[in-house]
Amino acid sequence: xxxxxxxxxxxxxxxxxxxxxxxxxxxxxxxxxxxxxxxxxxxxxxxxxxxxxxxxxxxxxxxxxxxxxxxxxxxxxxxxxxxxxxxxxxxxxxxxxxxxxxxxxxxxxxxxxxxxxxxxxxxxxxxxxxxxxxxxxxxxxxxxxxxxxxxxxxxxxxxxxxxxxxxxxxxxxxxxxxxxxxxxxxxxxxxxxxxxxxxxxxxxxxxxxxxxx
Amino acid sequence: xxxxxxxxxxxxxxxxxxxxxxxxxxxxxxxxxxxxxxxxxxxxxxxxxxxxxxxxxxxxxxxxxxxxxxxxxxxxxxxxxxxxxxxxxxxxxxxxxxxxxxxxxxxxxxxxxxxxxxxxxxxxxxxxxxxxxxxxxxxxxxxxxxxxxxxxxxxxxxxxxxxxxxxxxxxxxxxxxxxxxxxxxxxxxxxxxxxxxxxxxxxxxxxxxxxxxxxxxxxxxxxxxxxxxxxxxxxxxxxxxxxxxxxxxxxxxxxxxxxxxxxxxxxxxxxxxxxxxxxxxxxxxxxxxxxxxxxxxxxxxxxxxxxxxxxxxxxxxxxxxxxxxxxxxxxxxxxxxxxxxxxxxxxxxxxxxxxxxxxxxxxxxxxxxxxxxxxxxxxxxxxxxxxxxxxxxxxxxxxxxxxxxxxxxxxxxxxxxxxxxxxxxxxxxxxxxxxxxxxxxxxxxxxxxxxxxxxxxxxxxxxxxxxxxxxxxxxxxxxxxxxxxxxxxxxxxxxxxxxxxxxxxxxxxxxxxxxxxxxxxxxxxxxxxxxxxxxxxxxxxxxxxxx
Numbered sequence: 138x139x140x141x142x143x144x145x146x147x148x149x150x151x152x153x154x155x156x157x158x159x160x161x162x163x164x165x166x167x168x169x170x171x172x173x174x175x176x177x178x179x180x181x182x183x184x185x186x187x188x189x190x191x192x193x194x195x196x197x198x199x200x201x202x203x204x205x206x207x208x209x210x211x212x213x214x215x216x217x218x219x220x221x222x223x224x225x226x227x228x229x230x231x232x233x234x235x236x237x238x239x240x241x242x243x244x245x246x247x248x249x250x251x252x253x254x255x256x257x258x259x260x261x262x263x264x265x266x267x268x269x270x271x272x273x274x275x276x277x278x279x280x281x282x283x284x285x286x287x288x289x290x291x292x293x294x295x296x297x298x299x300x301x302x303x304x305x306x307x308x309x310x311x312x313x314x315x316x317x318x319x320x321x322x323x324x325x326x327x328x329x330x331x332x333x334x335x336x337x338x339x340x341x342x343x344x345x346x347x348x349x350x
Numbered sequence: 351x352x353x354x355x356x357x358x359x360x361x362x363x364x365x366x367x368x369x370x371x372x373x374x375x376x377x378x379x380x381x382x383x384x385x386x387x388x389x390x391x392x393x394x395x396x397x398x399x400x401x402x403x404x405x406x407x408x409x410x411x412x413x414x415x416x417x418x419x420x421x422x423x424x425x426x427x428x429x430x431x432x433x434x435x436x437x438x439x440x441x442x443x444x445x446x447x448x449x450x451x452x453x454x455x456x457x458x459x460x461x462x463x464x465x466x467x468x469x470x471x472x473x474x475x476x477x478x479x480x481x482x483x484x485x486x487x488x489x490x491x492x493x494x495x496x497x498x499x500x501x502x503x504x505x506x507x508x509x510x511x512x513x514x515x516x517x518x519x520x521x522x523x524x525x526x527x528x529x530x531x532x533x534x535x536x537x538x539x540x541x542x543x544x545x546x547x548x549x550x551x552x553x554x555x556x557x558x559x560x561x562x563x564x565x566x567x568x569x570x571x572x573x574x575x576x577x578x579x580x581x582x583x584x585x586x587x588x589x590x591x592x593x594x595x596x597x598x599x600x601x602x603x604x605x606x607x608x609x610x611x612x613x614x615x616x617x618x619x620x621x622x623x624x625x626x627x628x629x630x631x632x633x634x635x636x637x638x639x640x641x642x643x644x645x646x647x648x649x650x651x652x653x654x655x656x657x658x659x660x661x662x663x664x665x666x667x668x669x670x671x672x673x674x675x676x677x678x679x680x681x682x683x684x685x686x687x688x689x690x691x692x693x694x695x696x697x698x699x700x701x702x703x704x705x706x707x708x709x710x711x712x713x714x715x716x717x718x719x720x721x722x723x724x725x726x727x728x729x730x731x732x733x734x735x736x737x738x739x740x741x742x743x744x745x746x747x748x749x750x751x752x753x754x755x756x757x758x759x760x761x762x763x764x765x766x767x768x769x770x771x772x773x774x775x776x777x778x779x780x781x782x783x784x785x786x787x788x789x790x791x792x793x794x795x796x797x798x799x800x801x802x803x804x805x806x807x808x809x810x811x812x813x814x815x816x817x818x819x820x821x822x823x824x825x826x827x828x829x830x831x832x833x834x835x836x837x838x839x840x841x842x843x844x845x846x847x848x849x850x851x852x853x854x855x856x857x858x859x860x861x862x863x864x865x866x867x868x869x870x871x872x873x874x875x876x877x878x879x880x881x882x883x884x885x886x887x888x889x890x891x892x893x894x895x896x897x
Binding site: 148149150151152153154155158159161162179180182183184185186187188246247249250251305307308309 | 406422434439441528676774
């Protein structure tokens with residue numbers, strides 16, 4: 138089986154927001170809607186090392202959002218990606234409350250526009266019609282991954298088959314791959330480095346691993 | 351060739367002909383120019399191929415002036431430098447940076463701008479701008495809107511007269527520097543790049559007239575020396591003055607700081623999200639495609655609105671430009687009539703009553719409300735219609751634009767980089783940044799909007815909402831990560847740190863490459879001018895080495 142996942146090396150993240158920009162650009166949404174960057178206040182002396190945490194949907198193996206969805210719009214694919222069927226979603230917002238990672242948002246047309254950032258494009262309203270007023274979130278750039286697989290590319294290795302945020306990260310802080318493949322870079326990294334997952338105690342089994350030291 | 355400086359033994363002496371400190375945009379551009387040369391170049395880079403927290407934390411400093419970005423987030427301390435932080439989304443291409451040469455007036459000494467002027471005119475730098483365009487891999491050296499318009503698709507706003515004009519910015523990809531040029535530096539046989547090496551001291555002869563060698567320290571590992579014939583500092587306008595001030599064994603006030611100029615005149619481009627442009631009609635709103643990021647002949651570009659040179663001279667202002675951005679919030683407010691006199695007055699009255707008091711100028715408000723009941727009824731209808739926001743969303747009425755001005759900052763000796771008391775992991779004093787503006791800066795921000803408003807109204811294009819005041823620093827004012835001016839260029843050693851060749855006054859073999867040498871900064875993003883200036887410096891160094 139395949140289970141797509143991600144490793145985020147926080148020792149390499151300098152908070153440049155390239156991942157957020159790439160996500161925004163690829164999905165036609167304003168920055169920070171699906172992928173977020175958290176800072177943790179002023180770094181203290183003597184070392185003054187600043188920690189950034191970039192996060193999005195954790196693509197949990199036991200997703201809280203899925204169990205509360207009244208229409209079955211949220212579903213887990215065989216490859217581990219948690220996705221939303223926009224046709225079934227009624228925008229009730231239960232999943233937003235249930236998600237412990239603040240990863241979901243009801244999409245509105247205003248989310249195509251950004252206040253106080255450099256977004257300059259007027260967007261075509263019709264392009265977003267199918268997802269307006271329904272719940273949306275990161276889906277690991279599912280189309281890129283699937284299209285890449287059709288071309289015999291390897292997600293996480295070939296950039297054309299890899300989520301945009303990972304490709305855009307100039308510091309190689311993000312990596313993507315198959316968690317079930319022991320030879321994949323992400324599996325090797327998890328094996329060799331000390332990693333943690335956010336709110337592991339909730340037993341959601343997220344697919345995003347963080348390296349902090 | 352890359353070499354990990356941590357593997358070099360204590361007190362070893364690495365010898366080269368030219369030593370460049372910093373492998374960011376300026377350092378990499380220099381390295382490219384030297385890769386075919388007969389002399390050996392050594393680049394000393396604090397970071398590695400990938401970032402690490404302890405190295406990035408060496409940038410940490412204290413902001414004691416106007417609110418500014420945390421300094422350890424304002425530059426990337428690794429190969430490629432600040433290009434890692436460039437963040438303009440280029441549709442269909444990736445992430446990049448705005449590029450544009452400075453205007454001719456930016457190089458002039460202007461009597462209304464103290465300390466202004468370069469030692470040469472723009473036409474002297476034009477050949478280097480041509481080359482810089484190629485280095486940045488962008489289009490032709492043309493910024494005339496006429497070369498970028500496309501009839502019926504992208505037209506200029508029809509300003510009349512010569513007060514306001516359209517100007518063009520091009521965009522370059524950020525990968526060019528931190529991928530392609532890093533790779534070139536790695537492959538160059540005559541260039542050795544020392545990674546993870548931090549220059550902590552510039553050693554000179556007894557009279558401080560010549561640099562003899564540089565002390566390099568690693569966070570984990572040894573301390574050693576690098577000796578060269580020529581030294582070029584290319585670490586940005588904050589770290590360069592820091593290193594000069596820290597190198598104080600022979601000149602007690604810091605190297606090159608005989609006249610207390612090192613670190614002074616720190617300049618940014620004050621940025622602001624403010625006000626709004628309300629077009630007179632939907633037709634005008636729909637004809638602003640030139641002012642979005644567009645692509646022509648494979649080059650991404652964008653139109654902005656600037657003041658003309660004659661306006662700057664007549665009004666005695668700093669240079670100013672603004673981009674316009676479709677705004678959902680302003681468009682919604684406009685749709686709901688918030689900018690109509692009647693609705694505005696009605697809202698002011700209701701707001702005051704909710705707070706249990708009467709509004710100021712109640713007579714005027716009542717007069718406005720009664721004389722504009724039509725807009726109040728329309729707004730009320732739209733509000734009680736229910737789900738009005740959804741109704742608005744579906745109506746596609748995005749017709750109002752937010753302004754994002756970018757302003758020249760007047761050179762100001764009190765705006766400066768200082769050494770603080772706290773020390774970093776290498777035992778070096780950290781930075782204090784005291785960013786300050788002058789009354790001319792704040793005046794320009796508001797007066798420029800007034801002029802644009804007058805012009806828009808005169809030709810019936812619409813009007814502006816102006817939110818700033820001439821005599822105060824607007825809230826939300828921020829920088830653009832454009833660090834300039836801290837080792838300014840001037841022919842007179844009493845007025846500048848470096849001479850017109852970018853050589854530190856009084857020191858025969860110490861040069862500075864980058865925006866810290868800018869005496870004035872215009873409004874254009876500094877990257878293209880930095881690259882042009884560095885190309886000019888590279889020619890100068892090559893000539894010296896050939897001799």
